[in-house]
Amino acid sequence: MQDMHLVHHECGDCPIRHRAVCARCETDELARLEQIKYYRSYQAGQTVIWSGDRMDFVASVVSGIATLTQTLEDGRRQMVGMLLPSDFVGRPGRATAAYDVTATTDLVMCCFRKKPFEDMMVTTPRVAQRLLEMTLDELDAAREWMLLLGRKTAREKIASLLGIIARRDASLRLKTPKGALIFDLPLTREEMADYLGLTLETVSRQISALKRDGVIHLDGKRHVTIPDFDRLMDEAGDDSDGGVLG
Amino acid sequence: MQDMHLVHHECGDCPIRHRAVCARCETDELARLEQIKYYRSYQAGQTVIWSGDRMDFVASVVSGIATLTQTLEDGRRQMVGMLLPSDFVGRPGRATAAYDVTATTDLVMCCFRKKPFEDMMVTTPRVAQRLLEMTLDELDAAREWMLLLGRKTAREKIASLLGIIARRDASLRLKTPKGALIFDLPLTREEMADYLGLTLETVSRQISALKRDGVIHLDGKRHVTIPDFDRLMDEAGDDSDGGVLG
DNA sequence: TTCCTGACTTGATTTACATCAATGCTGTTT
DNA sequence: AAACAGCATTGATGTAAATCAAGTCAGGAA
Numbered sequence: 390m391q392d393m394h395l396v397h398h399e400c401g402d403c404p405i406r407h408r409a410v411c412a413r414c415e416t417d418e419l420a421r422l423e424q425i426k427y428y429r430s431y432q433a434g435q436t437v438i439w440s441g442d443r444m445d446f447v448a449s450v451v452s453g454i455a456t457l458t459q460t461l462e463d464g465r466r467q468m469v470g471m472l473l474p475s476d477f478v479g480r481p482g483r484a485t486a487a488y489d490v491t492a493t494t495d496l497v498m499c500c501f502r503k504k505p506f507e508d509m510m511v512t513t514p515r516v517a518q519r520l521l522e523m524t525l526d527e528l529d530a531a532r533e534w535m536l537l538l539g540r541k542t543a544r545e546k547i548a549s550l551l552g553i554i555a556r557r558d559a560s561l562r563l564k565t566p567k568g569a570l571i572f573d574l575p576l577t578r579e580e581m582a583d584y585l586g587l588t589l590e591t592v593s594r595q596i597s598a599l600k601r602d603g604v605i606h607l608d609g610k611r612h613v614t615i616p617d618f619d620r621l622m623d624e625a626g627d628d629s630d631g632g633v634l635g
Numbered sequence: 636m637q638d639m640h641l642v643h644h645e646c647g648d649c650p651i652r653h654r655a656v657c658a659r660c661e662t663d664e665l666a667r668l669e670q671i672k673y674y675r676s677y678q679a680g681q682t683v684i685w686s687g688d689r690m691d692f693v694a695s696v697v698s699g700i701a702t703l704t705q706t707l708e709d710g711r712r713q714m715v716g717m718l719l720p721s722d723f724v725g726r727p728g729r730a731t732a733a734y735d736v737t738a739t740t741d742l743v744m745c746c747f748r749k750k751p752f753e754d755m756m757v758t759t760p761r762v763a764q765r766l767l768e769m770t771l772d773e774l775d776a777a778r779e780w781m782l783l784l785g786r787k788t789a790r791e792k793i794a795s796l797l798g799i800i801a802r803r804d805a806s807l808r809l810k811t812p813k814g815a816l817i818f819d820l821p822l823t824r825e826e827m828a829d830y831l832g833l834t835l836e837t838v839s840r841q842i843s844a845l846k847r848d849g850v851i852h853l854d855g856k857r858h859v860t861i862p863d864f865d866r867l868m869d870e871a872g873d874d875s876d877g878g879v880l881g
Numbered sequence: 882t883t884c885c886t887g888a889c890t891t892g893a894t895t896t897a898c899a900t901c902a903a904t905g906c907t908g909t910t911t
Numbered sequence: 912a913a914a915c916a917g918c919a920t921t922g923a924t925g926t927a928a929a930t931c932a933a934g935t936c937a938g939g940a941a
Contacts, residue, residue, distance in 0.1 A: 440874075459782045461872055467785040469778035480771055487775060514760035521767040524774060525726055529733060531777040532715035536705045538784035539713040539832025543928065578889065586785025591928055593890055609937085610889060626707055789898065824919060834899055839920055856906085856919060 425505040431455075431492035437478075444486045446500040447479030453496035454575050457488040458583060468583040470527070473557060477523055481507050494575055538586045541626055546585040547595040548624035551605065555615055570615040599624070671751040677738040683724075690732045692746040693725030699742035700821050703734040704829060714829040716773070719803060723769055727753050740821055784832045787872055792831040793841040794870035797851065801861055816861040845870070 428451070431437055437455060438444055450472045457470030457478075469488060472478060478490060478498070510517045537549055558572040574581075578589040578596075585592065599605045604621055606614040615621050674697070677683055683701060684690055696718050703716030715734060718724060724736060724744070756763045783795050804818040820827075824835040824842075831838065845851045850867055852860040861867050 457778070459778065460874065461782070461786060462874055463872075465786040467782040469781045482768065482771075488778070510764070514757075514763065517760065517764045517767055518756070521763055521770060522728065524767060524770045525728075528770060528774050528777060531774060531781065532703070532705065532734070535715045535777065535781055535784055536707070536713040538781055540707060540711040588929060597890075626709075628706065628708055836900080837898060843920070
């Protein structure tokens with residue numbers, strides 16, 4: 390992976406997404422962040438931090454995927470966040486982690502010690518403003534996710550998740566064979582189940598059903614082809630009228 | 636209701652919660668907000684705004700309760716937010732509403748025209764910083780809610796919701812008869828169902844079950860007594876170790 | 882090659898909740 | 912006082928997804 394650290398997203402590579410900090414247009418702010426940054430790497434499956442643990446840094450995903458999960462006493466697990474490159478982890482003003490953070494793929498994060506980062510938020514308003522935008526985006530995503538968890542059927546849940554992954558992948562690759570989307574699932578069946586509030590068996594059955602009905606193709610267990618994205622979206626049950634920015 | 640507009644929460648009354656704007660300690664900022672504020676009132680049941688509608692203001696709840704809901708094509712509804720006094724509605728930088736906003740009780744909101752408010756966010760970093768804190772709190776609440784929607788049983792969902800309402804009420808009243816909590820449900824059974832991802836019949840049945848088992852008392856349909864809050868929380872199924880700030 | 886392991890699939894059965902359908906309350910209208 | 916409307920309760924039945932239980936399949940180690 391190229392060095393994605395702290396340069397402008399619209400220039401291709403900024404973990405604190407565009408506008409907050411930019412190597413080209415905000416060199417002074419960048420310089421301040423440079424002084425407190427460091428990297429951490431994790432292998433697929435490793436836990437980054439446990440809920441309740443002391444957390445003396447905030448961070449930004451450079452490459453790979455991390456998940457946030459919550460667990461009930463008896464072990465029931467619910468994923469509550471999926472962090473992709475450029476997403477932010479950690480909360481300024483909080484001393485301990487509120488969720489389990491796990492690397493589901495190999496993961497590189499760019500970390501900032503909390504205290505200096507917080508100081509910088511005060512002296513550099515633009516960082517707080519950018520963080521606000523990102524947090525509002527996450528809140529919207531969380532609310533979309535709540536609709537999925539509370540009201541969608543298993544089939545709709547699977548279709549929605551495939552849509553989310555496909556869209557993200559498309560935005561990374563920017564180029565797709567005519568109409569069809571192709572990608573590898575970055576999650577196991579169990580992780581998908583934790584995302585969707587289902588069991589892994591139900592996930593498996595519904596994927597088989599979508600395959601049987603020609604909505605998706607599967608090559609092996611992970612390699613997915615979506616021949617008709619609109620068809621998939623019909624299966625997702627979402628409100629018809631455009632997106633949030635309609 | 637007293638005039639709750641734009642003074643310090645810790646002094647009893649601030650719709651943009653404490654620290655951002657305070658009549659006593661931040662008079663200059665207050666003055667700027669004063670110039671662009673106005674009030675709106677709604678009756679219980681009225682819709683404040685529909686998802687997709689143009690929204691040229693942001694606002695803060697002064698009194699009453701508003702809900703945010705999302706709807707699927709076929710009418711399935713999921714509540715995704717419950718706004719209490721001091722909570723913020725609307726998103727700087729977005730032109731249209733992303734959710735249906737409804738007054739579930741009589742409601743008064745303090746509004747700010749979007750453009751001047753956004754200008755002020757740039758010139759007054761403290762407002763953006765405070766908004767960030769509030770949004771992060773909301774995100775945490777949303778994630779807690781996701782765990783509820785995805786993994787809790789109907790009984791646990793009801794117990795959790797009663798706990799949430801009881802806690803909020805306790806924090807408003809600051810005083811409770813020895814041990815027992817007493818409050819009126821601000822939601823209909825159907826609204827509770829939309830909150831919890833259930834049907835109203837299931838809500839009704841589970842409330843009856845909790846009553847039968849002595850976890851709660853009901854006087855009429857809305858007036859609730861919680862004789863033992865810890866007992867209720869056991870029913871909610873949550874992780875044992877303290878709160879987020881443990 | 883065989884064995885093993887972890888991820889996945891598929892089948893049989895159970896169950897929690899949804900759905901369909903009365904019926905009961907409480908307050909308001911006339 | 913009767914009639915009505917809006918909420919809430921309760922019962923009977925149906926069903927989507929969970930649970931329990933075998934398998935299958937691909938990759939890695941011995």
